[in-house]
Amino acid sequence: xxxxxxxxxxxxxxxxxGGCTAGGSxxxxxxxxxxxxxxxxxxxxxxxxxxxxxxxxxxxxLPRSAQAQQVLIEKCVQRFGLRYTPPAExxxxxxxxxRRYGIADAAAAREHGxxxxxxxxxPAPETKPPPDTVAVLFGDGPSRHNGQxxxxxxxxxxxxxxxxxxxxxxxxxxxxxxxxxxxxxxxxRHSRARTAVTAWSACMRQAGYDYADPLKANDDxxxxxxxxxxxxxxxxxxxxxxxxxxxxxxxxxxxxxAYQDRAVRRHAAELATLKxxxxxxxxxxxxxLAGS
Amino acid sequence: MRTKATMLLAxxxxxxxxxxxxAAPANAEITLYDGTRYTAGWxxxxxxxxxxxxxxFSSGVALNDHISSVNNNNTVYTCLYEHANYTGNNLRLxxxxxxxxxxxxxxxxxxxxxxxx
Numbered sequence: 001x002x003x004x005x006x007x008x009x010x011x012x013x014x015x016x017x018g019g020c021t022a023g024g025s026x027x028x029x030x031x032x033x034x035x036x037x038x039x040x041x042x043x044x045x046x047x048x049x050x051x052x053x054x055x056x057x058x059x060x061x062l063p064r065s066a067q068a069q070q071v072l073i074e075k076c077v078q079r080f081g082l083r084y085t086p087p088a089e090x091x092x093x094x095x096x097x098x099r100r101y102g103i104a105d106a107a108a109a110r111e112h113g114x115x116x117x118x119x120x121x122x123p124a125p126e127t128k129p130p131p132d133t134v135a136v137l138f139g140d141g142p143s144r145h146n147g148q149x150x151x152x153x154x155x156x157x158x159x160x161x162x163x164x165x166x167x168x169x170x171x172x173x174x175x176x177x178x179x180x181x182x183x184x185x186x187x188x189r190h191s192r193a194r195t196a197v198t199a200w201s202a203c204m205r206q207a208g209y210d211y212a213d214p215l216k217a218n219d220d221x222x223x224x225x226x227x228x229x230x231x232x233x234x235x236x237x238x239x240x241x242x243x244x245x246x247x248x249x250x251x252x253x254x255x256x257x258a259y260q261d262r263a264v265r266r267h268a269a270e271l272a273t274l275k276x277x278x279x280x281x282x283x284x285x286x287x288x289l290a291g292s
Numbered sequence: 293m294r295t296k297a298t299m300l301l302a303x304x305x306x307x308x309x310x311x312x313x314x315a316a317p318a319n320a321e322i323t324l325y326d327g328t329r330y331t332a333g334w335x336x337x338x339x340x341x342x343x344x345x346x347x348x349f350s351s352g353v354a355l356n357d358h359i360s361s362v363n364n365n366n367t368v369y370t371c372l373y374e375h376a377n378y379t380g381n382n383l384r385l386x387x388x389x390x391x392x393x394x395x396x397x398x399x400x401x402x403x404x405x406x407x408x409x
Contacts, residue, residue, distance in 0.1 A: 056384060057369070057384060057386055058369050058384055058409065059368070059369055059408070059409075066368075066369070069367070069387060070367065073367055094377075094378040094406070099377060099378050099379040099380070100379070100380065100381075100382075101380075102375075102379055102380075103377075103379075114376070114377050115342070115377065116342040116377050116378060134321075134365055137365070137367065137388070138365050138388050140365075153388060154388070156367055156387050156388035157388060160386075160387070160388070174395075177383055177384060178395065178397055180381070181381050181383070181397045181398070182397070184380070184381040185381075215375050215379065215380055218375055218376060218377055218379050218380075219375055219376050219379075219403070221345060224343055224345035224346060224376070
């Protein structure tokens, strides 16, 4: 079971009034707005990790499972006389929490505006999967293929069941996803974040651009062009500059961390079960990979 | 009992098809629906899309902020984002996991998606 002390230790820089101390000896009150007296200094959002991240399933959280799943799927599909090519993942151009609070990288803004740069490496060809392969992969076609029964949920379902064998039952597998969404909204409503957003907006106005918050600038329909326009690049550059001047990214990251620490404390038991299920899956995955 | 195959067949009959903007892993597709339970207009992608602006469902309705269910034929993790350019909050989908009804947190709020996230 996760120690109630851990969230305090995870964010010693985020001190809630009357709550966590640097020594972690006191608990933050679990209601109202958490006080954030010291800001985290996030130099690179690509490597910044929020407290709920270890409870959110991904190829980063479960690297061996993600790899083993492809191996199991491939073997399963072969049983049906079909060929399955595991996805060749092109290097992603947006990594981790890089765009969680909008664009924050001056070089990217200068080159691409708000547009997402093309992924690194050679892109995989766009492929429409053959219908019989899709049916066997996901189990949404005929119940039999080449005389063999298709597993429930197809080969993807079978692979997931094999990897989850022996894992504790998880009540709400989407809990961390929902909590993450909730804390994101809470963070933007926090008084400290609202002050920073107001400062950001004033900074943008001084630069000649009128946006209430960075997400509205990001979503400006005028910027939905195949290539970034000169205006988009100018706005994106001002956006990054104003974020730096207003400490907006540090404020949002600090406030959201405080809210997520609170969520982890409130849901400690459920999240501990989720984490244990991840650990079992990773152990199963290691065995699969060792035998492949 | 899943009815995905039936719904996809019905959608195909309408004849809509989505362009893609980024690299697609092989054997990967995602179909987004205007209504819950794979109903109303739909659009299918074989790769990531960093902005839905300009994209429409088969019914002609603009895609932005109108997605209510997701049919995820994907063997990799997929992320759905609240804002364009993979920005803001994101919802992760496990391989092969569909969302018959998006929760109120996400219903009508998706503006971009990325495979292999």
